Amino acid sequence: MVSHSYLSRRNFLKQSIGTATIGGGLVLCPWTTAGAATAKTTPAASPLGIADDLANPSEVHSVDGRLRTRLFMSIADVLLPSGPAKLRIFNESLPAPTLRLKAGDTLEIAFENRMPENPDTTAMVLNVPNRFNTTNVHYHGFHVSPRGNSDNVYLQIEPGHHFNYVVRIPEDHPAGNYWYHPHRHGSVSAQVASGAAGMAIIGGALDTVPEVAAAVERVMVLQAPIPGVDGVLATEDPIWPPLNGERNFLINGAYRPRIYMREGEVQHWRVLHAGDAQFLPLTAEGLELYEIGRDGNPLPRAEIVDTVDLAPGNRVNLLVKATKPGTYQLLRPAFNQGKQPLDEIMLADIVVIPANDSRVAAGKPFGRDIPAGDLPKNRILTDIADSEITMQRKFVLGMSEVKGFFKDTEFTINSQPFDPRRDDVTAKLGAVEEWTLVNTTPYPHPLHIHVNPFQLMDSNGVPDPRKPWLDTVAVPASGTVRFRTRFTDFAGRYVMHCHILPHEDTGMMINVNIEA
Template sequence: MPKAKPVPDTTRGPGFTRRRLLLSAATLTGAAWLGSGAVSRALAEGSATDIPARSPLGLPTDLKNPREVLSSGGRFRLDLTMRQSEIELPYARAKLRLYEGEIPGPTFRVAPGDDMEITLHNDMPPNTDPSAVVLNTPNEFSTTNLHFHGFHVSPKGNSDNVYLQIHPGESFNYIVRLPEDHPAGNYWYHPHRHGSVALQVASGCGGMMIVGGALDEVPEVAAAIERVMVFQCPVVDPKAEDLDSYDTIWSLDAERFWLVNGEYRPRIYMRAGEVQHWRMLNAGDQQFLPMRLDGLELYEIGFDGNPYPEARQTDEIFLAPGNRMNLMVKALEPGSYTLRRPAFSQGKQPLDEVLMAEVIVLPANTARIAPDVKMGTELPKGPLPRNAILSDITDAEIVRTRQIVLGVSDVQGMFKDTVFTLNGAPFDPQRDDIVARLGEAEEWELVNTTPYPHPIHVHVNPMQVTKINGVPLADPQWQDTIAVPAAGTVTLRMRFTDFDGRFVMHCHILPHEDLGMMFNVAIQA
């Protein structure tokens, strides 16, 4: 086949200008929305909106929660700078593309109904490749944008619009309005500019977003110490200080050192009999995280930002790239336990066991933790709070069924002579692949024709997963990112509510997205 021809840049959003927006950082005051924990209660008195990274138990060797920025009086305001920062990793010194020079970026804590205004400044160095952009190949690694992963918000204008491109030296003002009935739970933000997203996320660019709500007021959840745990594996180019070679991240089994909140194999402390609430995020670029924590009791209470009907005991934590989990962890006997990813095969590729963290359970009456640090001991019992937009999608609501085929093709001249496809075609920003109507519901069957799994993420509207490999689920699950098994199928249902406009659906193995496994969904009012 002939080499691919350059495709002109057609994805710039309307009204975007190359000049820097002269917007000063606002000073936030007033009573902030507060999550659980003694730190949050103290904030209520001081009206603080920025919490430094710290151990929730006050121990110097304990895993720190990332720095947090909180909304105040229904408004979240932040200047967020993406820049190339020199970072001393446990395994290398590197220049990484990061938000605020932090791994991970600061946690955003907001509430339903909040108005979010974020000015993203791109202070990265200029793109060095002078050649024209070829669509569905890696390109322009210093051009970026911002995605609010899992949020049920508008995809248009300066909201969660992933078609925007923000070049080095430019800034863009995002305004995102959360609905009053937005589900409480864990979400995250990260770059989403097609062609550079995998390299930027592999560099460590991303952070957690927490939407507060009724789930946090469940007595057993409110009583528990809260941990924010962001799992990342910043990739370093062994031949250079900065990550500018896509070959470095391309191989699934390329050496990756997993960090938790930027720490390598950290210690996590608990007390015997204690229950903690762990908010977990797989913010890696392509590896799955099936994890075990033997010797402790684990109960899931939410997934992908969507609360469960009740707490569900489990013996495995499973996070595909982009997935989040709310997990209640109960410590039993004092001792040392390991959070580990066992050896497994991701499709055809075997991956080795990885030690993620060490969990140290101290005696319940330990003098190492101040007596005023709260200690929850009970697990949630009975039904958890329900959200109105997460009611079951019935057969009667379905107006249309579709089949979406996941594939890969050899195309000479493309990166590694490879393109990934949905319904036989790679991404084209000008093509509407699915056209649906606001207020309707559809059922989609995702058919994977490749020998490896694909975590498929749909923007804007949560999806209810009803079948895997044709087998109905006993408890249909609300998610925004679902792992479609190798050579398998997933059936999901989705309501298109509140927001019209164009958004995307794609694989969250991000090199697959950059190489074409993404298409457009257009919702018409």
């Protein structure tokens, strides 16, 4: 086993939060209360105004270029399909409120860790789950600084402590779906598996496409919360079996809800897979599904699909067209994640009602069309040519049996488990690189890289003609993925890791250091 100096650093942070500047650019700021809530809020509500329709989560909107709000994590009582449960979640809400911003905005969050002291006080072992009440907040997919009090996943915010996040979003940030969730190594899986997550939407050019602007918008956060065996999760043991077994998926906290559409209507669904481990393909027979965006990044054109494949961490913008009245089903079709087949499950009923149904509130939009032309492009999403490449790298995803580790398992990248003290990739700001990921395990791994999106070139050697821009990609079992990325705008240290979060907590993560 590898013991780790994490413990002394943790104690130092615990004593220092609120006042200190730590080496390496880590800035901890005093938590303030003056003016800590400056934003427009909207309650959870059906986008059609129908009583038993799936409600969009509550939202917090930026005002005059700033979204300033409070966020806290606590242990809350929640009713799940399996019964009453205690979950670690944000703002006692499942899911957490949606943050709605624009490119160029500043996000200011006064964050508070309201959880009790950690019951485990023995020395921590790196890459063994620990300290489930220590946390932080990651802004998944944001192209922002990873330093200081921005999207800094090396922070450890202890129970009873506060922290101010200030995240400045570039003026040319792509428009789309992002999200926020905890990312403190050692406790990330337990907290996301509890349901600590919320959507973040950055508005922009995609929203001004006439066919998109005309559509009713649904925000849909898919989660499968796991409670502890007796009370709150105290170990990752309950999480690991559901990697290969059935789970109760919720949409916006609701189990098997109704989703209403009108005959002939096109709705814009912003879908987030905020689960911790299990892949989630989606189908809806009898309806037309068009993908227009992935991971916050617009696709070149609207593309009709039969199945939407989502790995943990993926987001998708869908235009969904209803045909004739009737009840249809949103399904997770049968599939195999590498160990055992999983049966089809029903996630929601989609009820298509007459176009003039009186239950729909007056004045609701009624989109009917799918965009036929090219979708808007973005400066940081232009194709990466062969001539731009400054470095090629290979990363091998693996696992090994290590006695004494959790489940006697350690996950690795290039034969090494995660070590926060080691820089695995060092590059200069402005570099353009091509990375090949090689999976040596018998199941897929969704790899997520922070700060800079990447352009997918091929999977298992088969080129993707769309060359989509992503931040999370599934590397097939015993397969390969090749992508290209530009290190633009932001120097600093961040991570790439598997978004099957029990794999991250047990070692499948590396550090990337971009130098100015």
